[in-house]
Amino acid sequence: MRVLLISANRTEINMRTMPLGLACVAQAAMREGHAVKMLDLVQEKDARGAIAAAIAELDPEVIGISIRNIDDQTMLNTRFFFYEDNQIIALVRKLSRVPIVLGGAGYSIYPKAALAASEADIGIEGEGEAVFNMVLERLKNNETLEGLPGVHVKGRGLMAEKILIREPDAFTLPDPDLLIAATGDAGDLWIPVQTRRGCPMRCSYCSTGAIEGTITRKRSPKKVVEWIAKMESRGVKKFYFVDNTFNLPPSYAATLCKELASASLKLKWRCILYPYRLDESLVEAMAEAGCFEASVGFESTNEKILRGMNKRFRREDVAETCSLLKRHGIRRMGFLMLSGPGETRESVGESLSFADSLDLELIKITVGIRIYPGTALADQAQKEGVIVPDDDLLTPKFYVAQGLEDEIREEVARYAAKRPNWAV
Numbered sequence: 001m002r003v004l005l006i007s008a009n010r011t012e013i014n015m016r017t018m019p020l021g022l023a024c025v026a027q028a029a030m031r032e033g034h035a036v037k038m039l040d041l042v043q044e045k046d047a048r049g050a051i052a053a054a055i056a057e058l059d060p061e062v063i064g065i066s067i068r069n070i071d072d073q074t075m076l077n078t079r080f081f082f083y084e085d086n087q088i089i090a091l092v093r094k095l096s097r098v099p100i101v102l103g104g105a106g107y108s109i110y111p112k113a114a115l116a117a118s119e120a121d122i123g124i125e126g127e128g129e130a131v132f133n134m135v136l137e138r139l140k141n142n143e144t145l146e147g148l149p150g151v152h153v154k155g156r157g158l159m160a161e162k163i164l165i166r167e168p169d170a171f172t173l174p175d176p177d178l179l180i181a182a183t184g185d186a187g188d189l190w191i192p193v194q195t196r197r198g199c200p201m202r203c204s205y206c207s208t209g210a211i212e213g214t215i216t217r218k219r220s221p222k223k224v225v226e227w228i229a230k231m232e233s234r235g236v237k238k239f240y241f242v243d244n245t246f247n248l249p250p251s252y253a254a255t256l257c258k259e260l261a262s263a264s265l266k267l268k269w270r271c272i273l274y275p276y277r278l279d280e281s282l283v284e285a286m287a288e289a290g291c292f293e294a295s296v297g298f299e300s301t302n303e304k305i306l307r308g309m310n311k312r313f314r315r316e317d318v319a320e321t322c323s324l325l326k327r328h329g330i331r332r333m334g335f336l337m338l339s340g341p342g343e344t345r346e347s348v349g350e351s352l353s354f355a356d357s358l359d360l361e362l363i364k365i366t367v368g369i370r371i372y373p374g375t376a377l378a379d380q381a382q383k384e385g386v387i388v389p390d391d392d393l394l395t396p397k398f399y400v401a402q403g404l405e406d407e408i409r410e411e412v413a414r415y416a417a418k419r420p421n422w423a424v
Contacts, residue, residue, distance in 0.1 A: 004060035023174035028129035051193030066104035113392035126162035186235035246271035260289035275321035
């Protein structure tokens with residue numbers, strides 16, 4: 001079938017976001033013999049014109065649209081990206097009457113609500129490489145979509161519960177042309193790399209479990225590095241690992257770093273660390289393999305708040321992690337997420353003071369926590385009357401410690417005013 005795949009995201013925050021997930025779906029569809037064209041709207045100045053031209057050129061039989069983020073997770077002056085995405089969906093519907101299939105991380109958090117609020121026909125919740133091909137086959141043969149895992153049909157609901165891809169290596173990482181062909185200078189791009197899917201940590205506020213599940217499924221480190229080498233041969237020099245916990249499991253991370261170092265590639269990369277039982281030998285291996293920056297999402301340094309967030313680490317682990325990174329010349333970016341359940345003036349002050357003592361290169365602070373469906377935070381918010389039981393949470397709602405928001409913002413602003421490396 002002729003398939004047009006559109007990445008609806010048009011937002012660049014800090015760096016251009018490349019549609020890795022959609023490229024993986026495109027690669028899988030091409031492997032099955034489908035004629036696929038991929039359109040990344042963040043690269044298009046005239047989205048309307050680019051979509052119209054792509055439809056005219058390909059005359060697609062199916063159009064897939066990837067929804068990356070629903071909003072910017074910022075409590076003040078929230079930007080509701082799904083409103084912009086819905087305009088793209090409406091434009092596609094105006095230009096074509098073929099089936100529109102939604103997917104992507106943002107869609108997968110709200111599959112029922114997002115499909116109902118749009119003019120799309122079908123949605124795929126969860127990983128799309130295998131299921132999208134099943135949908136294409138059924139549509140090609142004019143067959144029902146009954147029984148397809150994770151597939152939602154407008155007006156009919158969920159066809160069957162989603163399933164996880166147990167062996168990610170069964171689906172190859174995308175050809176470089178799917179990500180970098182139309183971007184100009186590849187040396188300026190940050191290319192995302194996902195080596196593992198699923199996160200078992202179950203942090204109280206996190207949506208990863210809804211998107212990828214809680215079972216960790218790993219790609220072969222050797223195949224990941226082969227793909228990175230292929231990208232590097234095309235001029236790409238910068239990568240970021242989007243795995244939620246790069247250092248877990250430690251043995252896998254160590255093997256990956258060893259493979260990277262052995263490949264002798266001229267590149268630099270960044271990652272996200274979970275500050276728990278981080279061994280210095282792994283940090284040393286990361287540095288030798290080209291890691292130049294690590295994000296440390298500690299969110300709070302108050303023990304009570306950390307337990308409420310279901311964090312496994314303690315403040316001493318955060319300090320040790322940051323010290324190890326500094327010792328091996330790796331830049332450190334820290335994150336604080338203030339005003340969650342149990343937050344007090346004292347706990348806020350404790351977290352700010354401790355974060356300041358870490359002397360990080362950059363600290364990002366948010367006040368108010370986005371509430372995602374199916375999380376422990378959503379359950380807590382419902383018990384406290386912050387949200388109502390039938391709220392689908394597609395429209396952004398935030399948890400903020402009652403009566404403390406203004407005080408917290410004032411205290412954060414006071415700290416940030418004297419610290420240029422603090423972003424609020």
